[in-house]
Amino acid sequence: MIKNRRVGVMGGTFDPIHNGHLVAASEVAAKYALDEVVFVPTGKPWQKASRTVTGAEHRYLMTVIATASNPQFTVSRVDVDRPGPTYTIDTLRDLRGYYRDAELFFITGADAVEQIISWKDSNELFDLAHFVGVTRPGHDLESSGIDDHHLSLLEIPALAISSTDCRSRVADGQPVWYLVPDGVVQYISKYALYRSDNA
Numbered sequence: 032m033i034k035n036r037r038v039g040v041m042g043g044t045f046d047p048i049h050n051g052h053l054v055a056a057s058e059v060a061a062k063y064a065l066d067e068v069v070f071v072p073t074g075k076p077w078q079k080a081s082r083t084v085t086g087a088e089h090r091y092l093m094t095v096i097a098t099a100s101n102p103q104f105t106v107s108r109v110d111v112d113r114p115g116p117t118y119t120i121d122t123l124r125d126l127r128g129y130y131r132d133a134e135l136f137f138i139t140g141a142d143a144v145e146q147i148i149s150w151k152d153s154n155e156l157f158d159l160a161h162f163v164g165v166t167r168p169g170h171d172l173e174s175s176g177i178d179d180h181h182l183s184l185l186e187i188p189a190l191a192i193s194s195t196d197c198r199s200r201v202a203d204g205q206p207v208w209y210l211v212p213d214g215v216v217q218y219i220s221k222y223a224l225y226r227s228d229n230a
């Protein structure tokens with residue numbers, strides 16, 4: 032008998048993708064015996080509207096580069112290709128159409144767990160996926176009133192890395208080696224992303 036696939040969904044703006052994202056996905060994959068983790072870069076992240084977000088194609092390509100060496104990791108364009116603001120309810124509906132019989136696990140850091148209740152159609156999200164909240168330095172990991180049938184909490188190795196910090200390091204001429212995968216360092220340099228003269 033073929034068992035149903037267990038698929039993790041790692042959504043993020045990934046501006047740029049960093050090792051904190053990759054460790055979160057790897058840890059949840061191991062803990063929940065996932066067959067695959069699909070990374071889903073956002074198209075237009077409406078809760079980041081207060082700053083200029085790097086173009087979706089750059090963020091998508093950096094995500095492909097960062098995940099290429101892991102046979103369990105894939106990248107989806109569903110959010111990049113859907114017009115309008117990115118809502119996880121649409122992400123999960125689109126992925127459900129593709130991964131028909133799979134069990135979906137949506138992976139979020141502690142900061143995002145706090146926000147889920149503010150997401151579009153938040154009550155319906157839990158019918159489409161089980162949510163897994165992971166620890167993140169600087170944030171308390173709490174269930175934020177979400178039922179434990181819908182949300183599990185997982186402690187992972189602490190990596191105090193954020194995309195904001197990576198962007199400001201590049202703008203200041205500081206290295207991001209070993210905070211982001213090597214290919215992403217080279218991609219940022221090749222396209223002169225995040226430079227202060229480019230902001």
Ligand SMILES: Nc1ncnc2c1ncn2[C@@H]1O[C@H](COP(=O)(O)OP(=O)(O)OP(=O)(O)O)[C@@H](O)[C@H]1O
Binds near residue numbers: 042139143144165196
């Ligand atoms: N260091 C980390 N440890 C655990 N989870 C993380 C870490 N960094 C990001 N995440 C989680 O990954 C998902 C996508 O995050 P996102 O792409 O917004 O990165 P970010 O570092 O939070 O970006 P920014 O600094 O631009 O807000 C979110 O669920 C976030 O909580």
Ligand SMILES: O=C(O)c1ccc[n+]([C@@H]2O[C@H](COP(=O)([O-])O)[C@@H](O)[C@H]2O)c1
Binds near residue numbers: 042043076
């Ligand atoms: O559905 C929403 O309303 C919603 C609001 C904010 C964030 N999200 C999702 O949460 C994930 C992390 O988002 P971000 O903005 O922290 O990179 C990503 O998959 C977003 O699409 C979803």
